[in-house]
Amino acid sequence: MFVLEGVRLVADALESGATLTLVLYAPEQLQQTPAGLDLLQRLQRLPVGYAATPQVIASVADTVHPQGVVALARWPQIPPGKPGLILVIDAVQDPGNLGTLLRSAEAVGVAQTLCSVGTVDVYAPKVVRSAMGAHIRLSIEQDVRWDEIGERLADVDHVYAADPHARMPYYAADWRQPSALLVGNEAHGLSEAARRLATKPITIPMCGRAESLNVAVAASVILFEALRQRTLGRG
Amino acid sequence: MFVLEGVRLVADALESGATLTLVLYAPEQLQQTPAGLDLLQRLQRLPVGYAATPQVIASVADTVHPQGVVALARWPQIPPGKPGLILVIDAVQDPGNLGTLLRSAEAVGVAQTLCSVGTVDVYAPKVVRSAMGAHIRLSIEQDVRWDEIGERLADVDHVYAADPHARMPYYAADWRQPSALLVGNEAHGLSEAARRLATKPITIPMCGRAESLNVAVAASVILFEALRQRTLGRG
Numbered sequence: 001m002f003v004l005e006g007v008r009l010v011a012d013a014l015e016s017g018a019t020l021t022l023v024l025y026a027p028e029q030l031q032q033t034p035a036g037l038d039l040l041q042r043l044q045r046l047p048v049g050y051a052a053t054p055q056v057i058a059s060v061a062d063t064v065h066p067q068g069v070v071a072l073a074r075w076p077q078i079p080p081g082k083p084g085l086i087l088v089i090d091a092v093q094d095p096g097n098l099g100t101l102l103r104s105a106e107a108v109g110v111a112q113t114l115c116s117v118g119t120v121d122v123y124a125p126k127v128v129r130s131a132m133g134a135h136i137r138l139s140i141e142q143d144v145r146w147d148e149i150g151e152r153l154a155d156v157d158h159v160y161a162a163d164p165h166a167r168m169p170y171y172a173a174d175w176r177q178p179s180a181l182l183v184g185n186e187a188h189g190l191s192e193a194a195r196r197l198a199t200k201p202i203t204i205p206m207c208g209r210a211e212s213l214n215v216a217v218a219a220s221v222i223l224f225e226a227l228r229q230r231t232l233g234r235g
Numbered sequence: 236m237f238v239l240e241g242v243r244l245v246a247d248a249l250e251s252g253a254t255l256t257l258v259l260y261a262p263e264q265l266q267q268t269p270a271g272l273d274l275l276q277r278l279q280r281l282p283v284g285y286a287a288t289p290q291v292i293a294s295v296a297d298t299v300h301p302q303g304v305v306a307l308a309r310w311p312q313i314p315p316g317k318p319g320l321i322l323v324i325d326a327v328q329d330p331g332n333l334g335t336l337l338r339s340a341e342a343v344g345v346a347q348t349l350c351s352v353g354t355v356d357v358y359a360p361k362v363v364r365s366a367m368g369a370h371i372r373l374s375i376e377q378d379v380r381w382d383e384i385g386e387r388l389a390d391v392d393h394v395y396a397a398d399p400h401a402r403m404p405y406y407a408a409d410w411r412q413p414s415a416l417l418v419g420n421e422a423h424g425l426s427e428a429a430r431r432l433a434t435k436p437i438t439i440p441m442c443g444r445a446e447s448l449n450v451a452v453a454a455s456v457i458l459f460e461a462l463r464q465r466t467l468g469r470g
Binding site: 103106107108109132133134138204206212213214216217221225227231 | 335339
């Protein structure tokens with residue numbers, strides 16, 4: 001189970017058909033915005049919805065301003081999409097980075113997201129907040145062992161890995177075929193296990209003196225290039 | 236003045252010729268890593284460097300683990316580069332987002348960064364940490380009024396603005412000419428003043444159900460497409 005906080009996340013979860021097992025809401029707080037009022041009307045019809053005081057909700061919530069609604073959701077089991085783009089996350093540690101990464105992955109239509117053993121908990125509250133609803137729509141598996149990841153990548157044409165020391169620019173890669181992208185830990189980059197699977201290391205050419213990018217930014221830059229190529233043909 | 240914490244940021248600042256007015260360091264902590272030892276040797280020759288206990292450094296630092304070194308630096312005054320890409324940041328509020336944005340801006344070689352009145356303090360410790368040294372190398376001005384921003388953009392061929400409701404994909408824009416990119420607030424998007432300056436609204440096409448991206452991610456995706464076009468010609 002994991003916790004959803006705030007009007008937008010809970011409304012998103014309801015629309016996506018996620019299974020909510022408990023919802024606590026403060027009617028007087030929700031009434032203050034049009035979106036809140038709309039959600040309130042749906043929550044009042046929900047068998048698992050209970051009105052509560054703002055104090056009770058604040059005590060349950062992780063955020064300082066929980067916006068009058070907190071829900072407990074079952075981990076969604078979303079089956080992987082058709083072979084397209086698989087994202088493999090290798091021991092990313094910062095919850096905000098992981099959430100932002102998942103938000104981008106959902107936005108480009110990643111078919112499957114695999115988080116290696118050692119990645120921060122995908123359902124931690126800060127990850128869920130940064131992901132802005134991606135958990136409800138993206139196929140995510142966590143604590144996946146590297147031998148299992150290897151099996152999942154068996155049918156993929158290219159296994160690209162973001163590596164600052166690589167020579168091939170990410171835009172020279174062909175993203176129109178079924179492919180995978182591996183991204184590594186914020187400080188240490190790709191693990192040995194990830195490197196063994198990566199048939200094609202790619203880099204993001206830069207022209208400043210910066211040596212690296214934020215991991216969520218780097219992955220997003222590459223994922224949106226993949227989407228651009230799939231939309232336009234290779235550029 | 237602003238505060239730099241950690242081995243990498245302080246070493247970066249020294250290499251970039253930034254003016255440090257005070258450095259406190261704990262020799263026994265710095266000796267624990269090769270990079271720290273290297274920095275220690277330079278700090279011991281610095282007139283403004285003072286050895287201190289880890290307790291003193293931790294009390295001055297903003298982070299929980301300040302890695303044995305804290306420096307006070309003068310705000311660098313870096314002149315804008317040759318006309319190329321100008322980034323205008325319109326009231327971004329989250330320090331982590333602003334820092335990540337600056338880190339990406341430096342990596343693509345943005346010539347000038349203008350932060351509108353209402354943007355979070357560019358020199359706040361969390362911004363500086365997320366920017367990973369961009370402050371020392373990027374031309375940044377903050378609290379710039381919109382009439383001044385208008386004057387700075389007078390010589391630019393295209394003023395693009397990231398707008399989820401726009402029709403033109405960001406990759407259909409021509410980034411090879413001198414141009415500006417405007418990015419807006421996390422929750423409210425572009426202000427009215429920004430919209431008035433933006434001659435060309437652009438969007439990032441997505442294929443999930445996500446309505447928007449993290450602001451630092453969105454700006455980075457567009458900035459790296461600009462760099463890609465400038466490197467390759469238009470794709």
